[in-house]
Amino acid sequence: MTTQPSIRPDAVDHLNRAQAADDLAAVREQWGDLLAAIGRAPRAEWPPRECREWEQPPAAEDAPAVGRLPLILREHPAPLNLTALDAATTTERELFELCDVVAAAVQRPVRYIATDKHGRGRYQPDPTDRADPARWNYTSPTDPGSRAYGLHWAAVWLEGRALGEQAGELFAPVRPLLADEMASTARRARARVERALGRDGQPTALDRPCPYCRGPLTAHTRSGDPAAATVVCGTGSSCTAPVLLNGRGRREWAGAELVGLFVALEAARKQ
Numbered sequence: 001m002t003t004q005p006s007i008r009p010d011a012v013d014h015l016n017r018a019q020a021a022d023d024l025a026a027v028r029e030q031w032g033d034l035l036a037a038i039g040r041a042p043r044a045e046w047p048p049r050e051c052r053e054w055e056q057p058p059a060a061e062d063a064p065a066v067g068r069l070p071l072i073l074r075e076h077p078a079p080l081n082l083t084a085l086d087a088a089t090t091t092e093r094e095l096f097e098l099c100d101v102v103a104a105a106v107q108r109p110v111r112y113i114a115t116d117k118h119g120r121g122r123y124q125p126d127p128t129d130r131a132d133p134a135r136w137n138y139t140s141p142t143d144p145g146s147r148a149y150g151l152h153w154a155a156v157w158l159e160g161r162a163l164g165e166q167a168g169e170l171f172a173p174v175r176p177l178l179a180d181e182m183a184s185t186a187r188r189a190r191a192r193v194e195r196a197l198g199r200d201g202q203p204t205a206l207d208r209p210c211p212y213c214r215g216p217l218t219a220h221t222r223s224g225d226p227a228a229a230t231v232v233c234g235t236g237s238s239c240t241a242p243v244l245l246n247g248r249g250r251r252e253w254a255g256a257e258l259v260g261l262f263v264a265l266e267a268a269r270k271q
């Protein structure tokens with residue numbers, strides 16, 4: 001194999017790797033939410049469940065199931081949100097496959113040791129080396145390998161490789177071309193997960209009207225930050241909602257004001 005020419009400044013490569021690790025962390029941090037979303041019907045629900053700290057805590061079956069992913073994805077009893085299910089299965093498959101590719105490129109194969117202490121006779125894979133928890137183990141017909149630990153572990157492992165974390169001499173550095181592939185897969189995965197969760201910054205038209213003027217309500221979120229949601233009434237200054245007008249002359253709820261809007265929406269629904 002020839003050495004890849006160094007055609008880009010180191011700084012670009014460094015940023016690329018940092019961005020890959022950042023995107024992978026965002027994927028695994030939102031993974032529990034995505035799994036929970038699979039079991040809920042998609043609709044323009046506001047506020048997002050995870051923002052309603054003034055409601056009851058989520059039931060146990062909604063708790064993030066980090067680490068048990070393959071089971072949950074393939075045997076989900078009632079996938080109600082097919083967009084979330086598709087995002088989860090696609091993301092899981094892509095990150096697992098990326099782990100296989102990266103491990104093939106940078107991970108030292110399992111050492112062989114002699115079966116007798118004098119170095120004669122047969123050689124076998126060193127069980128200690130093979131069981132090194134820093135390793136990515138491939139899947140086989142009889143063994144799911146590291147995939148058994150789920151997407152969360154795969155993402156953590158990839159982050160370590162992207163950032164060049166050492167584990168003895170187990171890993172060679174990831175070359176720039178492979179770092180590019182890791183960065184683009186991670187970026188795609190994060191975008192897919194955030195789109196499925198409605199956190200990609202795209203406004204969402206709510207399915208209930210403004211409780212003050214019956215105007216259309218639109219929720220806006222910031223990427224990766226469900227707590228930064230705002231809701232805007234489309235009517236304008238004639239809306240009597242007790243919040244200030246935004247820069248476009250619309251009533252806008254943000255932060256603690258959202259609690260008031262939620263209470264008003266609930267009251268309107270019960271009338």
Ligand SMILES: [Zn+2]
Nearest residue numbers: 210213233239
């Ligand atoms: Zn209004």
